[in-house]
Amino acid sequence: MKEIVVLSGKGGVGKSSLTAAVGYLLAEKYSIVLADTDVDAPNLHLVLGAELESTHPVSASDKAFIDYDICSRCMQCVDVCRFSSIIGEDEPIIISYSCEGCGACSLVCPLEAISIEPVENGKLNILHSGLIRVVSGELAVGASSSGRLVDVVKRRAGEVAELNGSDLLLTDGPPGIGCPVIASLKGVDYVVLVTEPTPSALSDLKRVYEVIRFFKVAAGVVLNRADMHEGSRQAVFTFLQENDLDLLVEIPYDPLLPEALARGALAVTMYPEAPSSVALRQLSTSLSDLVAGESEIR
Numbered sequence: 629m630k631e632i633v634v635l636s637g638k639g640g641v642g643k644s645s646l647t648a649a650v651g652y653l654l655a656e657k658y659s660i661v662l663a664d665t666d667v668d669a670p671n672l673h674l675v676l677g678a679e680l681e682s683t684h685p686v687s688a689s690d691k692a693f694i695d696y697d698i699c700s701r702c703m704q705c706v707d708v709c710r711f712s713s714i715i716g717e718d719e720p721i722i723i724s725y726s727c728e729g730c731g732a733c734s735l736v737c738p739l740e741a742i743s744i745e746p747v748e749n750g751k752l753n754i755l756h757s758g759l760i761r762v763v764s765g766e767l768a769v770g771a772s773s774s775g776r777l778v779d780v781v782k783r784r785a786g787e788v789a790e791l792n793g794s795d796l797l798l799t800d801g802p803p804g805i806g807c808p809v810i811a812s813l814k815g816v817d818y819v820v821l822v823t824e825p826t827p828s829a830l831s832d833l834k835r836v837y838e839v840i841r842f843f844k845v846a847a848g849v850v851l852n853r854a855d856m857h858e859g860s861r862q863a864v865f866t867f868l869q870e871n872d873l874d875l876l877v878e879i880p881y882d883p884l885l886p887e888a889l890a891r892g893a894l895a896v897t898m899y900p901e902a903p904s905s906v907a908l909r910q911l912s913t914s915l916s917d918l919v920a921g922e923s924e925i926r
């Protein structure tokens with residue numbers, strides 16, 4: 629089974645709608661599972677109109693808890709917390725939302741009054757859209773450890789894909805360049821980087837590419853809304869050339885695409901002849917060759 633992740637370095641450049649469209653098109657030929665690891669704002673299932681099969685609580689973070697019946701109020705734990713998550717002058721109080729569960733306070737406590745326990749910080753949803761299975765992570769509001777939740781989603785999606793005998797696990801990756809993105813890269817064969825011709829999108833592309841290059845994962849670039857600005861389009865080409873990065877496809881700005889999304893449908897199904905649909909079909913053909921091993925992954 630091949631594993632491809634779609635990243636952009638930030639939100640708003642069309643990553644999820646591209647993942648949904650390409651997933652739909654690849655499912656015409658392959659058995660695929662989609663994973664949504666944008667756990668702060670999962671919306672792949674909405675773009676696909678997927679139906680919920682089951683939901684499962686996830687404990688992907690640990691927090692400190694004080695047993696006040698044992699605590700002597702010595703306040704040693706306050707000083708040791710690097711995250712300033714224990715406050716109080718006469719009695720230690722743990723600020724749960726900022727506690728990273730590192731365990732330092734529990735180590736320093738002379739009375740073993742502090743325990744580190746797993747807490748529920750998100751959900752894992754299993755959905756389907758036609759024959760496509762979707763595994764989606766959803767971080768609880770105000771919860772931390774999104775990187776660990778991404779890892780949980782990826783592992784579960786991998787299990788579902790294996791169980792189904794799938795050819796491809798296609799992942800809608802998280803935005804940014806931090807821990808969740810790094811977690812999303814684990815074990816992947818190829819990264820599709822989505823950008824658009826604006827200076828800010830190019831800056832985001834450069835930053836996320838640094839991460840990908842560090843982990844030595846093969847990647848190619850999709851230029852979305854490619855005809856928005858010629859100067860910025862050329863700037864993207866220059867970056868690709870300097871880094872020997874493949875341009876997978878240019879998707880023109882196409883008002884039919886957001887119109888279909890607003891109607892809760894994919895443009896590739898609603899308007900198959902639209903310029904954006906033609907480009908997305910071209911992208912899915914390139915990725916199909918990668919899945920089949922008929923083109924080189926570099």
Ligand code: SF4
Binds near residue numbers: 711727
């Ligand atoms: S577990 Fe770590 S972060 Fe949480 S309160 Fe204790 S020392 Fe602070």
Ligand code: SF4
Binds near residue numbers: 698700701705736
């Ligand atoms: S170190 Fe232990 S005993 Fe001392 S204040 Fe903290 S929890 Fe209480």
